[in-house]
Amino acid sequence: MGRHADSLAPPRGRAPAASRRNFWSYFRTTNMSDCKKASILIVGSGIVGRSWAMLFASAGYKVVLYDTVQQQVSSAIESIRQQLTELERTGGLRGTFKPEEQMMLITACNDLAQAVEGASHIQECVPENLELKRKVFQDLDKLMNDSVILSSSTSCLLPSKLFSGLKHVKQCIVAHPVSPTYFVPLVELVPHPETHAAVIEQTYALMKDIGQSPVKLNKEIDGFALNRIQYAIIGESWRLVNDGVLSPEDVDLVMSAGLGMRYAFMGPFETIHLNAEGLKNYCERYAGGMKRVLSSFGPVPEFSGEAMEKINQIPPQGKYPLSNYPVKPSQNLRSPAILLNSYEQWPNLLNISLHARKLA
Numbered sequence: 001m002g003r004h005a006d007s008l009a010p011p012r013g014r015a016p017a018a019s020r021r022n023f024w025s026y027f028r029t030t031n032m033s034d035c036k037k038a039s040i041l042i043v044g045s046g047i048v049g050r051s052w053a054m055l056f057a058s059a060g061y062k063v064v065l066y067d068t069v070q071q072q073v074s075s076a077i078e079s080i081r082q083q084l085t086e087l088e089r090t091g092g093l094r095g096t097f098k099p100e101e102q103m104m105l106i107t108a109c110n111d112l113a114q115a116v117e118g119a120s121h122i123q124e125c126v127p128e129n130l131e132l133k134r135k136v137f138q139d140l141d142k143l144m145n146d147s148v149i150l151s152s153s154t155s156c157l158l159p160s161k162l163f164s165g166l167k168h169v170k171q172c173i174v175a176h177p178v179s180p181t182y183f184v185p186l187v188e189l190v191p192h193p194e195t196h197a198a199v200i201e202q203t204y205a206l207m208k209d210i211g212q213s214p215v216k217l218n219k220e221i222d223g224f225a226l227n228r229i230q231y232a233i234i235g236e237s238w239r240l241v242n243d244g245v246l247s248p249e250d251v252d253l254v255m256s257a258g259l260g261m262r263y264a265f266m267g268p269f270e271t272i273h274l275n276a277e278g279l280k281n282y283c284e285r286y287a288g289g290m291k292r293v294l295s296s297f298g299p300v301p302e303f304s305g306e307a308m309e310k311i312n313q314i315p316p317q318g319k320y321p322l323s324n325y326p327v328k329p330s331q332n333l334r335s336p337a338i339l340l341n342s343y344e345q346w347p348n349l350l351n352i353s354l355h356a357r358k359l360a
């Protein structure tokens with residue numbers, strides 16, 4: 001991949017000459033079509049592993065599923081088959097291949113060494129447990145060559161905790177998907193301090209190629225990006241209820257009938273750019289107000305006690321009583337059919353948003 005080879009920085013630290021040569025030559029010669037001939041190995045065939053398998057297969061990649069529990073792999077294959085059929089029926093199937101063509105790309109393997117052989121990208125999807133993940137990476141580190149990329153799906157474990165000490169640390173990266181992964185395109189790419197620049201670029205290109213929207217964090221940070229922004233919203237929402245300013249229902253309405261409508265289509269910077277005559281003009285006008293309001297924010301809430309009781313009694317519980325749910329809300333969110341229903345509303349929302357932009 002010449003374009004990336006030009007931007008390669010010298011590797012930090014001392015790597016054995018032979019491994020450095022293999023590593024570099026891989027990034028000089030590989031391109032996405034070569035990648036497609038190679039396999040993606042998914043380690044852990046649970047909810048996220050299955051979604052990744054579907055995403056890669058939808059873009060024509062060969063996928064090998066591995067799990068320590070054999071039954072998990074068999075049920076993953078069956079569940080993927082059912083999901084693809086249902087997605088085709090409801091018009092939500094990704095890519096240009098038919099379900100049966102996608103299924104032909106997905107195979108199972110119960111021997112880790114064999115599964116690693118020939119893989120160009122390994123996507124780890126085992127449970128969120130640092131010790132377990134480190135053990136998995138140590139095993140993979142012994143088996144992997146100097147060209148494969150080792151990527152973790154972790155939701156919040158830092159790369160420095162996950163990958164430090166591995167022989168192939170330069171080839172390691174976090175690629176954090178957002179649930180439900182098949183429908184939500186964002187992937188947060190978080191490098192270890194020693195991750196090679198080419199590994200970040202290669203993973204970025206791979207994510208783009210399967211239709212995802214990767215973002216690159218230049219360095220690791222607790223909570224990555226999505227959760228830091230999400231927690232800022234939850235924190236202030238909580239304080240507004242706790243301080244008796246708003247009812248919990250009205251906080252939800254501020255998002256669902258206000259901010260959320262914009263933020264479904266554009267980020268905070270694009271929003272402020274359109275809310276004035278450009279971003280600079282917005283800051284000239286509103287920086288004082290923003291700083292005054294931001295400096296009045298209270299301390300980090302405890303997320304318990306009286307406020308918890310108050311928020312726990314609000315209509316969302318009445319609107320969506322958990323006991324009446326046919327499946328758990330978390331599973332509901334992952335249900336393609338339910339999401340597709342709500343996605344059907346998106347064109348309407350998009351029109352509203354475009355109209356709003358014209359008015360802005």
Ligand code: NAD
Pocket residue numbers: 043044045046047048049066067068069072124125126127128129132136153154155156176177178179
């Ligand atoms: P899960 O419990 O559904 O699946 C984990 C799978 O890993 C199971 O099939 C289990 O048998 C297998 N496994 C356990 N030990 C293993 C080992 N040593 N080698 C191979 N396989 C092993 O978990 P999940 O919800 O799919 O989450 C996987 C990862 O993805 C976690 O790090 C999680 O934080 C992250 N993640 C989850 C979500 C989500 O919504 N579920 C979203 C984004 C990221």
